[in-house]
Amino acid sequence: MTPMDRDILERLQNPGNKELVLSPRLIAENTDWGRDAVRDHVLRLREHGLIEYYDEEGGIYQLSDRGRMWLEGELPTEELED
Template identity: 35%
Template sequence: MRPLVTWMTKSDPAILEFFEEQDISMPPAVVSFNIEGVSHPTVKRRMPELADHGLLEKVEGKRGYYRITDRGRAYLAGDLDAEELEDE
């Protein structure tokens, strides 16, 4: 079961799932174009937040591109405790 944490929104799991399914680096525009029901401004705002918490990472040398991390995969698999994701 995936932990519920206070800083996350209902869009975050959908964003992470899309990254895991595609397994490529993408900018917010590509992600929002392909996720139904999540607006581009939401995706653009949430991706840096997910990166700040280690679930995504910004790709160096590729402006605005992100990819899922092992921590993000662990979150989706339900292998992280909620305490590990809460703000310190």
């Protein structure tokens, strides 16, 4: 997990508010990370089950239960490694 991965998960979590559903482009627009890099990390986060499609055709993602568990410290990072 990298700082970008955490930023992406936290952006979807939207602490203190309702969780968001976003495309990689919108995640990039609302963070300090570039669009291509965000897209690559989103794909990896989905492979690890931390985010999932909200709308596959539209390329829109949401936080998964596993992603919530990781953010809450209930899922060790070691369990995510390849």
